[in-house]
Amino acid sequence: MRYASPNTDGSKVEYKSRYGNFIGGEFVDPVGGNYFENISPVTGKPFCEIARSTHEDIEKALDAAHGARAAWGKTPAAERSAMLLEIADVMEENLEMLAVSESWDNGKAVRETLAADIPLAIDHFRYFAGCIRAAEGSMAELDENTVSYLLKEPLGVVGQIIPWNFPLLMAAWKLAPALAAGNAVVLKPAEQTPATIMLFADLVKDILPPGVLNIVQGFGVEAGKPLAQSERISKVAFTGETTTGRLIMQYASENIIPVTLELGGKSPNVFFGDVMDEDDTFFQKCLEGFAMFALNQGEVCTCPSRALVESSIYDKFMDAAEARTRAIEPGHPLDTDTRIGAQASNDQLEKILSYIDIGKKEGAKVRCGGERASMPGELADGYYVMPTIFEGNNEMRVFQEEIFGPVVSVARFDGFDQAIEIANDTLYGLGAGVWTRSVHKAFKAGRAIEAGRVWTNCYHLYPAHAAFGGYKQSGIGRENHKMMLDHYQQTKNLLVSYDTNPMGFF
């Protein structure tokens, strides 16, 4: 089935011609009155205008957030939780609309937004709605008359800068814990994918009190930077890459506020020889696990972009893996049969092609793909890449840098120790995959790989309730889990004496 393109007959999505910011519960024009064109990667053509905000808009949003923070922080957890549940419900009622919009704005296949992006975002609000009801402080009896109480308090106003690869899901990952914990938020969406969050704001504007959620659109340098630099935020959360991550920490250091960062990786996906001991459904699952590098066009921080395959099975395994990969053909993102859509932007496309180029120059063998996909009709100017398998070694740049495209670099290994050595020979440590029929090997490998998430006999699952975050240069903090509440809360210690007698010191 093919969903109608937005703003055409029968479409689930009707965009306005122009979107401003969402501040204080209202849609407002940017102070400077400037807008930029928002392009759909599906066609390479603009489809709406988005506010090009500056520090003045950030200040307005911070005014609104500070106006709302005290009352929101004192709102009973039961009420905040109920609002998050209401947000989840209204998203569920509009699931197809949000999924189609996300596909049009980002280029990803609607099959994925229907099955993953939007349902996961919905569940995220429900998870943190539950967490905040179950959360509690603690107390310690220090002696018979002295008690230490630990109470959790919201930080106040927090800044969040989100990426373009899963626009609404990444917003949900950040908003749900921050709002549950009682913070007011100023959120800066990625300028590549600004549209769906405005449809989301329209859905939730009557649920949240004005000023609790504020969305300021614009370019990173003009809107994101003044938010990250502001002395009026108590925390900043960012998902992106390492240089900007360093800048965010630098700005935070000027204000001595905490940061959480998710900066990506170069995730190894390790296939031990025993996966081919039988030709069964588990082996089919392993091949699917290999092909997961093409999920979301490879634009995933944990893309399994380094496949390590044991020498004993290498040739046979790669024959099957190549066949599985060749079956993934780019198509219209709004067709529910399409397995891979468009890259999110032209510069992203160019970057992927530049990495395919350096891979070839370094002597990596192109097993399949290796080029831009030529597409018919209205897709001709969209940003499509053929799923690509490189074979080479871990010293090559295509094994060391996240290409953020549908490109996997494959190397062989001999034995457990070499698998772990290659897997860990990277600057990053966000995700990893381990595939084996041996529970002993699986556990040992999972503990030995230096990464925050080791998928074991599975890959690319992102359920709420499983902590997600990086080792090494991949960042700081753990999302998707109740422990994220701690990243959005202060700890108040009331140290109380119930003794009526003086200490006797003075």
Add this chain to the structure above:
Amino acid sequence: MADERAPTASVSATPAALDLVASLVEEHGPLMFHQSGGCCDGSAPMCYPRGEMRLGARDVKLGEVGGQPFYIGGHQWERWKHTRLTLDVVPGRGAGFSIEAPRGVRFLIRSDVCLPDE
């Protein structure tokens, strides 16, 4: 401070990139580049007003493009140093806090493998 002793011929620029650098210098004053790693807009160069980013002890200066210094993290350079970098520019949309993005263009790195005697 960054390591200034790094190889100086490791980065160059296309004419289009040099034109953009010159135009950005006119608008913003002196600039600096830092090569990013990681996901999203990573694996691409970031351009800032000079001094905007605090350089660390392990940052390496690869050279200059259009008179503006170009840096990379030392650990990243260890894994890149067999390649020679060329700064280019393409139509684009957004890139962290990189200064060229509002113009609808994006800096990009192209790479060549160094010959054994380079």
